[in-house]
Amino acid sequence: MANHTLEGNRLETIPRQPVSQPALINAVEGTLADFLACQIAALDAVDPALGGFARTARDLVMAGGKRLRPTFAYWGWRGVTGAAEPVEVVLPALGALELMHTFALVHDDLMDESDTRRGRPTAHRLFAAQHGAKFGGSAAILIGDLCLVWADQLLARTSLPATTLLNVRACYDRMRIEAIAGQYLDVLGETDPDSWSVERALVVARHKTASYTVQWPLGFGLALAGGDPRLEEAYREYGLAVGEAFQLRDDMLGVYGDPAVTGKPAADDLRTGKPTTLLMLAHQLATAEQRAELTTDLAGAVIPAEGSGELNPIARRARLITETGAPARVEEMIRARVAEGVAALADAPIHSDVRTALVELATAATQRPA
Template sequence: MDAVLRGFLDAKERAAPGGELPYLTTTLRTMLTGGKRLRSVLCVYGWYAAGRPPEPLETAIHAAASLELFQVFALVHDDVMDDSDTRRGQPSAHRALAAAYTDSGGPGARAEAHGMGAAVLLGDLALVWSDELLHTAGLKPRRLAEVLPLVSEMRSEVMYGQLLDLCTTGRRPSGDVDAALHVIRYKTAKYTMERPLQIGAALAGGSPEVLEACSAFGIPLGEAFQLRDDLLGVFGDPARTGKPTLDDLREGKATVLMAHAVRNASTAQLKLLRKRVGDPDLSEQQAVLVREILEDTGAREAVETMIEERRDVALRALDAAPFTREAAACLRDVARTATVRQV
């Protein structure tokens, strides 16, 4: 996967009309390192799950690599919308590009606006290139015609999920667990697990039954994955996750974790949550009080239970799935690591 992405970017830089492109691709290359490669790996597992022989593996890997470029697009724009300072323990794209601007002699007063604008361009470029990498993967026209509707659905679902996230973030904390689950299903669950598996299976000509099994496994596991991410975003170790534990609280993210807390909070606890959650100046000391409420109301325990329940549903679906034995074994490992992870 790394070799495909590196070769693709090398070719783009060589073919560029001028020497400016590395200004963006340097940040792009940084973002393509250090990730879990979860979506592209699941795409390849989906290809194996359909039971095809390994001869066209190179084509499957090229197509799967396109998901990594799409992931960069989603992350860059997500960080712009959230105005996040870091990503994977490194400066977020708009922060890195702002720093590069001032390092090259640009006026500091313009740095933030420049960084945001350049990051939008970087995200757009990653989206366009993900499409190009898929179309040049060597797929036969029939296969490409089967894959493209799934890719289009995935892209639309991510945009819808981002819209839901944008519309619910920063509002008064709500106890609507179902609404919070609706956000994570479209922003993360389908895009992280279900669609990559389905795209991989479609690359191999998988049957409708295989594609349905990808959904039965992928959606509950994707929800469990994001629920774990929400816990790590508040209770995790930033040194391991690469993500500050104040961002979600300061932004007022409408998570399932927060919804459970609001549902079960006392009057005094609810007053504190509504005062502190969504406060951009929330201090670590104040965040400790919020975390205590998340613990005392049973919200953290409730989310742990939801993670376990969804993992079990996914594993039962996997037991009944018409997948190859090897792919099922790999996916069983993914189900465990995705739900107990600490990063």
């Protein structure tokens, strides 16, 4: 495998253990870039338009991001293998998680009609600018599908025994199914918010985000290492707790995040009426008067003139949610889940550096500004 990535993001050497976080990300991105260069060349040879299509997919994959999923998978693997095992063997599998993640993001952005992601136009907006909205939506679906197929192809390049790869694949398939199930419930919630509750919002968080961001990437890493029954329960408890906390932070950023930092439009969740845990808690804690205002449809709301000093409807709703005390309650839930996740590792038979890394990741993933 060539030891470099595309467009100047150069990886001078594939790192040996122990691997720092920047080196790990660089290695994963190098693996992705080399793989994607071959895929682009193959499609370019069929038709230049397909090459352009594949380059758009490549750009979406390589457009930054936290790379949390391969990071959690790496530490899940390291928890068994220790520091002496070279990381090269699992890099294709770690890269496959980022391709799967891009598939999920592209489809999610289309369903949410989001304009930006990571500070750039979303896939459907990029294509819509070329040939209109219908083409944009269709092309975005195909981009997501292509990334999912690429994920399968890259995962298959992992040089491990067939029995190990079968177990890895089983974990990978369950991760995908749970992510799709959670996404369906997320979409359903927007169409039927009256039937939603805090408990159901947490089910969505558990499946749409926790399982495929933390829990199953850790399990995926464990499977890459050949498994260890002593770690399964600790990884599961940590993964669910930290994964839910990750989604709860996302709920907060969806209302109060700074678009310049998050790279996504402000208050998208409020605009679409997404029944997040934050919004469900606000309904639960609100007075009758506050609840009536929270259920007001924002469609067609009049935006006050600039300089009038009057808050726009979205900003008013965000302030109202704050007044219910729901954000403070969500912050408590985040802290409790991080503590629960960290406690799950206390007696796990893993090296101290792995435990330290996972504790630091729990904090970084849940106290982030974007």
